[in-house]
Amino acid sequence: xxxxxxxxxxxxxxxxxxxxxxxxxxxxxxxxxxxxxxxxxxxxxxxxxxxxxxxxxxxxxxxxxxxxxxxxxxxxxxxxxxxxxxxxxxxxxxxxxxxxxxxxxxxxxxxxxxxxxxxxxxxxxxxxxxxxxxxxxxxxxxxxxxxxxxxxxxxxxxxxxxxxxxxxxxxxxxxxxxxxxxxxxxxxxxxxxxxxxxxxxxxxxxxxxxxxxxxxxxxxxxxxxxxxxxxxxxxxxxxxxxxxxxxxxxxxxxxxxxxxxxxxxxxxxxxxxxxxxxxxxxxxxxxxxxxxxxxxxxxxxxxxxxxxxxxxxxxxxxxxxxxxxxxxxxxxxxx
Amino acid sequence: xxxxxxxxxxxxxxxxxxxxxxxxxxxxxxxxxxxxxxxxxxxxxxxxxxxxxxxxxxxxxxxxxxxxxxxxxxxxxxxxxxxxxxxxxxxxxxxxxxxxxxxxxxxxxxxxxxxxxxxxxxxxxxxxxxxxxxxxxxxxxxxxxxxxxxxxxxxxxxxxxxxxxxxxxxxxxxxxxxxxxxxxxxxxxxxxxxxxxxxxxxxxxxxxxxxxxxxxxxxxxxxxxxxxxxxxxxxxxxxxxxxxxxxxxxxxxxxxxxxxxxxxxxxxxxxxxxxxxxxxxxxxxxxxxxxxxxxxxxxxxxxxxxxxxxxxxxxxxxxxxxxxxxxxxxxxxxx
Numbered sequence: 001x002x003x004x005x006x007x008x009x010x011x012x013x014x015x016x017x018x019x020x021x022x023x024x025x026x027x028x029x030x031x032x033x034x035x036x037x038x039x040x041x042x043x044x045x046x047x048x049x050x051x052x053x054x055x056x057x058x059x060x061x062x063x064x065x066x067x068x069x070x071x072x073x074x075x076x077x078x079x080x081x082x083x084x085x086x087x088x089x090x091x092x093x094x095x096x097x098x099x100x101x102x103x104x105x106x107x108x109x110x111x112x113x114x115x116x117x118x119x120x121x122x123x124x125x126x127x128x129x130x131x132x133x134x135x136x137x138x139x140x141x142x143x144x145x146x147x148x149x150x151x152x153x154x155x156x157x158x159x160x161x162x163x164x165x166x167x168x169x170x171x172x173x174x175x176x177x178x179x180x181x182x183x184x185x186x187x188x189x190x191x192x193x194x195x196x197x198x199x200x201x202x203x204x205x206x207x208x209x210x211x212x213x214x215x216x217x218x219x220x221x222x223x224x225x226x227x228x229x230x231x232x233x234x235x236x237x238x239x240x241x242x243x244x245x246x247x248x249x250x251x252x253x254x255x256x257x258x259x260x261x262x263x264x265x266x267x268x269x270x271x272x273x274x275x276x277x278x279x280x281x282x283x284x285x286x287x288x289x290x291x292x293x294x295x296x297x298x299x300x301x302x303x304x305x306x307x308x309x310x311x312x313x314x315x316x317x318x319x320x321x322x323x324x325x326x327x328x329x330x331x332x333x334x335x
Numbered sequence: 336x337x338x339x340x341x342x343x344x345x346x347x348x349x350x351x352x353x354x355x356x357x358x359x360x361x362x363x364x365x366x367x368x369x370x371x372x373x374x375x376x377x378x379x380x381x382x383x384x385x386x387x388x389x390x391x392x393x394x395x396x397x398x399x400x401x402x403x404x405x406x407x408x409x410x411x412x413x414x415x416x417x418x419x420x421x422x423x424x425x426x427x428x429x430x431x432x433x434x435x436x437x438x439x440x441x442x443x444x445x446x447x448x449x450x451x452x453x454x455x456x457x458x459x460x461x462x463x464x465x466x467x468x469x470x471x472x473x474x475x476x477x478x479x480x481x482x483x484x485x486x487x488x489x490x491x492x493x494x495x496x497x498x499x500x501x502x503x504x505x506x507x508x509x510x511x512x513x514x515x516x517x518x519x520x521x522x523x524x525x526x527x528x529x530x531x532x533x534x535x536x537x538x539x540x541x542x543x544x545x546x547x548x549x550x551x552x553x554x555x556x557x558x559x560x561x562x563x564x565x566x567x568x569x570x571x572x573x574x575x576x577x578x579x580x581x582x583x584x585x586x587x588x589x590x591x592x593x594x595x596x597x598x599x600x601x602x603x604x605x606x607x608x609x610x611x612x613x614x615x616x617x618x619x620x621x622x623x624x625x626x627x628x629x630x631x632x633x634x635x636x637x638x639x640x641x642x643x644x645x646x647x648x649x650x651x652x653x654x655x656x657x658x659x660x661x662x663x664x665x666x667x668x669x670x
Contacts, residue, residue: 204542238612258609259608277569
């Protein structure tokens with residue numbers, strides 16, 4: 001029986017950022033087995049930046065992700081082992097290897113306005129017989145109608161559902177609802193949502209998505225994830241249970257799993273510190289941070305003012321070299 | 336000029352729980368001075384359980400709270416130094432002493448259905464010329480219309496505004512909105528709200544209160560507070576700023592203050608662990624926890640099942656001796 005709301009666990013993917021990609025086979029086995037016992041339908045595992053992310057740019061994984069996928073696949077009896085794939089970072093060859101290791105679903109992720117980059121990868125995944133998800137990142141950077149157009153492209157390539165990510169943790173509940181509603185109206189496949197907790201709104205934004213019609217919600221044990229972390233799966237399970245919304249999840253089981261298998265390996269608490277608050281407030285990439293601090297020092301500016309300006313300009317990853325010139329302009333204006 | 340939304344900082348009161356009432360004069364001076372510089376209009380300081388809370392039952396304060404009040408009063412130039420007073424724990428004599436130490440406002444707190452207990456204390460505060468707040472705790476335990484009746488009593492005693500507390504962190508945003516609206520309609524004085532983050536909804540619940548008409552919102556630096564903590568003031572300042580709602584607060588200043596003066600003295604991160612999640616899910620007093628674990632052990636039950644049953648029965652503080660009999664009944668049902 002299909003549940004009303006399907007929770008997608010991404011502890012072993014987005015959570016990988018928070019442990020600097022240090023998951024071992026033993027940790028993966030315990031977490032994947034536990035999530036499967038708790039009836040999580042989709043269990044995502046890969047480098048935080050998707051298949052092939054292990055690199056100088058994105059941080060090296062301690063253990064080969066294909067070995068980790070095999071370890072997880074051995075434990076998962078009911079759910080679908082899922083991978084993330086960012087075209088340009090991961091390849092179709094990586095996807096085939098992941099499939100050979102037991103991955104049954106893939107989420108193909110692009111910047112919110114670049115869905116066309118996903119066509120070949122989505123088609124390849126379909127040919128492999130995998131459940132295939134179109135995943136739009138940084139959805140705060142585009143208006144709902146634009147996002148709906150991009151979602152329609154991914155649907156036309158063969159996606160089984162569209163996942164909208166608030167990658168910077170910028171959106172407020174009403175913004176999430178508007179985006180989910182616009183995409184729901186535009187496509188005939190289900191819609192999902194992926195929150196970050198930078199403004200401490202991950203649970204509220206996930207609820208707003210559900211109320212607007214989303215049927216897949218991403219979450220992680222203890223909220224493990226980049227920045228301030230993701231929607232905390234055991235809290236979400238409890239809140240949805242209280243609201244009478246069925247997820248099929250084992251609420252107590254998720255709590256126990258979080259305590260026993262995730263807490264001991266956390267390298268920092270998933271709280272909202274000043275860095276993650278500013279990323280969420282301004283809506284900028286976490287990879288900008290070091291460049292921003294350098295530019296602030298050079299021009300004697302508050303790094304927060306630079307971040308807000310970058311957010312206003314909707315600067316995206318790859319434009320790091322422009323941060324210095326933005327800081328220079330800010331300094332001229334101030335002077 | 337009156338701000339649209341007045342933020343009440345309670346780092347030095349509710350936050351006192353999270354540091355086991357260990358604040359020193361030096362810490363209090365730095366935090367109070369910083370909050371005042373950031374234009375916080377009300378700065379609450381006392382034992383976590385209010386004036387006179389330092390005791391075997393509620394935990395002893397490291398430093399006498401009247402000395403702490405004097406230290407804070409010396410630093411506060413613009414805001415109002417505020418104390419919490421729970422009739423039965425603190426006395427009118429304590430209030431007079433606090434007033435002598437520089438307190439200019441008091442929040443007189445009772446269980447949500449026991450507003451009549453506050454009459455004498457509110458009247459005494461008015462005679463001292465203090466700003467006086469009627470504070471209803473555990474508002475998840477009563478329906479909105481009942482709460483409205485209790486609020487009207489506090490208004491009739493002379494309260495300047497009514498503060499509604501979600502003491503167990505149980506409420507969902509729609510529950511908060513319903514309570515604020517009901518009280519707004521019943522009284523002609525402003526309404527405030529005090530959140531706990533046990534379901535990771537403190538910011539969302541505070542926003543729901545504002546949207547329903549609340550004009551005072553409680554918050555603390557880094558969310559320092561009992562259980563999963565309170566609404567994080569620097570996050571709230573940012574989110575309200577983004578929504579175009581004026582608080583008059585210095586957003587950057589609060590971030591800096593949190594990092595410099597509160598982070599170093601935190602004894603644990605303010606995250607949602609299993610204990611605080613269950614308190615929020617079930618809606619029970621944190622003081623029940625030890626009794627619940629004892630009863631669970633005695634009857635070989637999951638403590639979480641006992642907590643849910645206590646929540647259903649709306650058990651309140653002082654009824655700890657009944658926890659064993661509830662556990663016994665649960666065991667009989669199970670067997």
